[in-house]
Amino acid sequence: QSVLTQPPSVSAAPGQKVNISCSGSSSNIGYNFVSWYQQVTGTAPKLLISENHKRPSGIPDRFSGSKSGTSATLAIAGLQTGDEADYYCGTWDSSLFSLVFGGGTKLTVL
Amino acid sequence: EVQLVQSGAEVKKPGESLTISCKGSGYTFTTTWIGWLRQLPGRGLEWMGIIYPDDSETTYSPSFQGQVTISADTSIRTTYLRWNTLEASDTAIYYCARRGFGWTFDYWGQGALVTVSS
Numbered sequence: 309q310s311v312l313t314q315p316p317s318v319s320a321a322p323g324q325k326v327n328i329s330c331s332g333s334s335s336n337i338g339y340n341f342v343s344w345y346q347q348v349t350g351t352a353p354k355l356l357i358s359e360n361h362k363r364p365s366g367i368p369d370r371f372s373g374s375k376s377g378t379s380a381t382l383a384i385a386g387l388q389t390g391d392e393a394d395y396y397c398g399t400w401d402s403s404l405f406s407l408v409f410g411g412g413t414k415l416t417v418l
Numbered sequence: 419e420v421q422l423v424q425s426g427a428e429v430k431k432p433g434e435s436l437t438i439s440c441k442g443s444g445y446t447f448t449t450t451w452i453g454w455l456r457q458l459p460g461r462g463l464e465w466m467g468i469i470y471p472d473d474s475e476t477t478y479s480p481s482f483q484g485q486v487t488i489s490a491d492t493s494i495r496t497t498y499l500r501w502n503t504l505e506a507s508d509t510a511i512y513y514c515a516r517r518g519f520g521w522t523f524d525y526w527g528q529g530a531l532v533t534v535s536s
Contacts, residue, residue, distance in 0.1 A: 310462060343522040345463070352513055352529050353463065358522040396463055400521040406479045407453075407465035407521050 311336060312397055314410035320387055321418050328382040328413045330397030336408055340400045342380040344373055347412075348393045356395075357382060387417050420444040422452075422514050422527035429533045430504050437500040438530050440514030447495040448472040451517035454488055454499045457529075458510045468517060469497055504534045 313331040320326040330342065344357040355364055357373035360380065370385045380397055397410040425439045440452065453468040467478040471490035478488070487500040499512060511529045518524035 341520045341522070343520075345523075352526040353515075353523075354526070355518070355522060355524050358519060358524070364524060398463070398465075398521070404480065406481070409463045409465070412462045 310411040311401060311404065311408035312399070312410035314395075314397060314413045316411070317414045317416065319416040319418055322387050322389060324387050325383060325385040326387060326415065328384075328395050328397075328415070330380045330382070330410050332378050332380075332399065332408075334378060335403035336378075336399050336401040337375065337380055338378040339402055342373065342375055342397055342399045344371075344380075344382045345396045345398065346391075346393045347396065353396065384415070389417050391415060392417050420516065420525045422516060422525055424512075424514060424527040424530045427531040427533070429535070431536055432505055432534055434504050434534075435500070435502050436504055436532065437498050438512060438532065439496050439498050440527050441494070441496045442516065443495065445516070448492050452490070452497045453515050453517055453523055454486075454497075455513045455515060455523075456482075456510045457513065463513075466499070466512075471497065504532075506534050506536075508532060509534050 341359045345353040346356050347353040360375040361373045372383045374381050394412045396412050401408045421443045423441045448471050454466040456464045466482040467488045469476045469488045490497045513529050514527040515523035516525040
């Protein structure tokens with residue numbers, strides 16, 4: 309059971325937009341920055357979003373992050389087949405003294 | 419270019435010891451935290467611990483404290499993850515990753531598959 313809660317799967321058609329939610333508590337998301345990672349099957353995770361909403365160099369602006377209270381959201385616009393992957397949110401938990409992740413969300417682009 | 423290159427896949431028996439490595443390049447190795455993460459087969463990411471190579475200050479996840487040892491050798495820009503006694507439940511892919519701002523990991527190694535089986 310993951311500390312952060314994500315939907316197991318989401319799907320949408322090419323060109324559409326999808327939101328992936330990440331729900332936590334006051335000791336993690338409510339108090340600390342959230343990061344998002346993309347993991348294509350068989351490869352290492354890649355940083356998509358840091359500090360709730362900042363994109364590293366090279367990440368398209370189709371990817372955006374936001375946070376409100378104890379929840380965070382990753383939005384992916386203009387979906388492409390290459391976006392099919394598992395997506396993870398992560399943040400520090402000040403009560404557990406540990407970095408914690410969501411269980412991951414599998415994105416299918418129909 | 420920042421790179422983290424991990425050692426190769428390992429197949430071990432229960433009870434054996436193992437050390438895997440992660441060599442960093444393209445950034446200031448000594449003053450950049452390196453973390454280790456586990457991914458069980460078909461499962462999500464778990465943070466194991468993190469090390470500051472300059473003084474080897476190490477913080478472990480409570481879930482992994484006492485189960486593994488993280489170390490670093492600054493002379494060869496390499497960090498290590500060590501098990502003294504492997505169990506079948508240690509079968510997983512292990513990643514090293516460079517810590518960016520806060521608790522973000524901005525660059526990742528390619529992963530090392532560890533298989534523990536009798």
